[in-house]
Amino acid sequence: MVAAAGILWGTIGIQVKTLLNYQLSVQAIVLWRMVFAVLILFPFIFFTKREILKVDLRGIAYFSIIGICSQFLFNILYFSAIQKTTVATAVTLLYTAPIFIAVMARIFYKELFTPFKTVALLLCIGGCFFAATGGSMDTLKLNLPGVLMGVGAGFTFALLIIITKAIINDYHQLTIIAYSIGFGLLFYLPFSHPLEI
Numbered sequence: 001m002v003a004a005a006g007i008l009w010g011t012i013g014i015q016v017k018t019l020l021n022y023q024l025s026v027q028a029i030v031l032w033r034m035v036f037a038v039l040i041l042f043p044f045i046f047f048t049k050r051e052i053l054k055v056d057l058r059g060i061a062y063f064s065i066i067g068i069c070s071q072f073l074f075n076i077l078y079f080s081a082i083q084k085t086t087v088a089t090a091v092t093l094l095y096t097a098p099i100f101i102a103v104m105a106r107i108f109y110k111e112l113f114t115p116f117k118t119v120a121l122l123l124c125i126g127g128c129f130f131a132a133t134g135g136s137m138d139t140l141k142l143n144l145p146g147v148l149m150g151v152g153a154g155f156t157f158a159l160l161i162i163i164t165k166a167i168i169n170d171y172h173q174l175t176i177i178a179y180s181i182g183f184g185l186l187f188y189l190p191f192s193h194p195l196e197i
Helices: 002-010 012-021 026-053 057-084 087-094 097-109 115-133 144-165 173-191
Strands: none
Touching (some): 012 026, 012 057, 012 087, 057 087, 057 173, 087 115, 087 144
């Protein structure tokens, strides 16, 4: 399951780039990605584990925050980074997430910032650089908006991990995923172009 998830996750950039090449906008791709996710997830949960659809106000608050930060904003930033740079560059910038996670885990969960973790993060930064450039900046297509969007995607993905950690023992994983995408879609609708496909 983990391997399958990793493979599917790894294809997102290629899929988005392909759709962009067919002249679909980032806004349209983000919209329909969330629409199809909601149309699949909620019926699946209803017919298999409908009891996990029950949530309280605390859950709704958390799901809303995750929806805004890590569904709505993440998708926009990540897909825009792919559009403005390259798939390799966008994916590499997304891998700044562990750096943000380590810092926020220290702030919010008092997790120790150990020498081992520091070295791991430095290796992460170095690995991101070499994976995208092969050691030469000449091979990396960089522009400031694209870079900022890629780093922003890393930050919003880190928020998903940090916020989810606070509620993972209280709600089923599918509940968190379904409702966060649902709220992300609701918040995104006023800014979307639903007829553009």
